[in-house]
Amino acid sequence: MTPDYQLPPLNDPKLFESLICDLFNENTDIPSYKLFGKNGHQQKGIDIFSNHMRSVIQCKLKDLTRNRAILKRELFADIEDTINKLMGHQPTLSYDTLYIVTTLSEDPDFDEYCEAIRLEKGFQPTVIFWGWESIQKKLANTKTTIKIYYPNYAHYAAPREDLIKYRVEMKQKIERDFGLWLNFDTGKRTRNSKMIIHSIDDQYYPAHVYNTYEEPQWFGGEISRLSHNGLGFVTGIVNIYLFEDGQWTSEKPLEEAMTIKAARIEVVAFEDILQYDLNGDEHYSSPHFYCKFNHSGRPFVETYYQNLDPQTKNRHMFFDNTTQKPY
Template identity: 50%
Template sequence: MPEFQIPPPLNSKDLENLLVDMFNEIHSTSSFKSFGKNGHKQKGLDIISLEKNIVIQSKLKDLTRKAILIKRELLNDIEETVNLILKEQPKINFDVLYIATTYSEHPDFDEYCETIKEDTKLDFDIIFWGWETIQRKLIALPKTLSSHFSNFIIHPQSSKEIKILSRLDMKRKIENDFGDWLNYSFENRKRNSKMIIHSIDDTKYPEHELNQEGKYQWFGAEIRSRSHKGLEFTTAIEEIYVDKDYFWTDELQKNYEDFLKIKVARVSVIDYEDIVDYDLRGDEHYIKPHFFCKFKHNGTPFIEQYYMTLNNKDVPYYFDITTKKRYS
């Protein structure tokens, strides 16, 4: 339970409006909107984004009732929502269905969502957000927070703590969702390690477009590992020349005999807080996970890059790309 408490909305329309603004701010878009109004045939959907291929069903609950009754009702709501979508077949393409509610989190909801997906062989994911998750997201969304909770004030001394909470939240999600890659060494993985990394500002995908810094707005990279700094990707395999003091260059030298040519992987690190969202399923162009990131580091999403030697025990394992020497 977070230390801060934001009161949930009192009616269904306020909750729906809150979620629309939240998702628009999270995804840096204006494409999320209510799907019809009361009385319209909503086909199990309250909110949609045709741009992001996301739909949302919001569930406001009377929290004065017994918890066991609300929990049972929510489990039934999840099943009914899925059944209604399958029955009505809304003519909307989507990859993810969010169930968002004012009730509390519980592992049973997440497990039930996964069970329904497997049992009915759904071609979309179901993600459950209880009020704790919504609160954590809201703290990192100043525009939505000020619009819907004008009396809620984040004290300056807690801003760093909130930033850390948001970063840790993304780190935990990635560790959970990408365990099939991150929990195994590269050679022992059963799944392809290639991922697609997008700028959140890119509007031309699948076409390639250069940003103002002359860098591509999306590209492929192989997920390698995680560290305290962020998520690490192999973005290139290169050759460098290393001298006896372990300084390196990527240019062939005249006194070549004094240099050892080695093969290295360029490892590029994305800070967890620069990862806005990801899609495990991919799309019709690349059926593999897609990351959507802030490209705010010289036109790239990378806070750091270094070389890692491949199959060479005669030189240090890591080389600093900036200083052109080994890591001490």
Template identity: 40%
Template sequence: MGTHQLTTINNSDTFEDSICDLFNHLESTFTYKRFGKNGHNQKGIDVFSTEKDCAIQCKKKDLSRKDLLIKKEIFNDIEKDVNKVINDDLKVKIDKLIFVSTYKDHPEIDEFCEILKEELNTDFEIIYWGWDTLESKFLANKELLNKYWSNFIIKTDSKETHFKRNLDLKKKIAKDFGNWLNDSQANRKLRSRILLRAFDGTQYPDENEPDEFGQYSWFRAEIKSLYHKGMEFIIGIDEIQVFEDYTWDFTSNDNEPKGELVNVAKVGQINFSDIIDYDIDGDEYYMFPHVFCKFIHKGTPFENIYYYNLDKTYEYFEIKDKRK
């Protein structure tokens, strides 16, 4: 199965209806229904099932805002609604209170639910399902896909299709980036600059705040070469010390080096599968090529990072990190 992405549901009533349908399907029941509507005293819940002793609160979020703001808002929502359930004399017996959201899954929200349960000593579990979880559940149900995403078509990508797509992309990149790839490293200078961008990033060009991994959704790099699975980019220059047994470590200002000092380029490898597309001309902000990628490797597009020697005419050598 290929990678699919459902658009989030933007209407609050439709979102709650879809959650009723989803949980009725998942738990093989017809007892999940909406607990009133906007304007009613919903006492902290939107959907419930008396048979399953489960209540659900639906949180449709404006995803155009900063992640930090959305996450903080969800923390506040969960705490406020849990206190409503406790203090507003809810007559429905519940063993689980599930918060579902159009915002993504996040471990900090899961941890917050656990902490809140302990602090308030609730009789019910507090659980969070973000859009990643909901999407996987909806994708497994054709009936719900037809009902809420009638224009969505699942396409199965065979290995042959995937292989051909990557091979075609490699040929296209080799042609379009020929002026960069075929020029010597010494002659490239500024002309080899590339802007790497998350294809689904929302910060460019006005801001560039790091994510939870401390990584950025767009940054400059220097194109280096193609490799058998994708493109290579120089993303930094480091100084290391290589020891007699060919292990190595980064140099430190705190200690005297104990090995041979070597300047190395830090090279990131991006798989063709993680390259969505590119714009060879750039835009009015950065007038050099933009490569749009999936930033799925701990906040980066790089499936692998290695170092190579800058002091020996770009000669490759295998180096092993002494810290491992």
């Protein structure tokens, strides 16, 4: 299973080690992985081990608010240091695989470096690197671990009838509370259309922090309209290009096409809206939405475009991003 959601890395090193230990245990037939030593004990380059699986694991939690280039150099040094410790202070464990697991994103350079430093040092065990994307994929296959460390995650979603009930109730709630916006065209609204959209996992607001997909954890967008999927927000004004056969593109084509000014509307699913605050805060007085950013680090499940060109509105009002056709 390859997920398209984004889970925030944990920010406590010991909790991260515990997560990885539980994750390995749930993904193996025999749960034999254990934390190695305690605080104050020499860990000899090992955080977790399994005699049965002949494996040792070194966990490296990184502060993702720091410069990525610095973090990358730091992790290279960590990998070498781990191998040096294992070779210099042989633990009384039998193992033939070393896992390096980290909250940093995947990068082929890390895999290549693991193999290069292994050969350079004459380190016999296999060295396997897991970045945060690999950890997420493994988490997607668990039932217990995901619930313990990510209780808000939708993978173990409630039964279908509960999901439908939540969607309908959220839609009705938004219709009631946002009527002064949704019942009027943008130009005729008496209230500012700008809203603030937060990830429920963001801990740094009002500072801007980016997740492992390099996406912001909060941003502004103009409330637009409801659809069957959820609540739409205008996230940009762009040009789209309409061909004679009805197809269109957002990339400027070489061939002749009609240029149309359009609003890009991105939709947050009702089930991904956890809560909202109509009154805002001291930073932004407009309503704030708190959402799950489970779709490649973003909260949106659908994108379409609304025609803003008065000369062509009567012909085509909306443009579907999936079919590349107007409707």
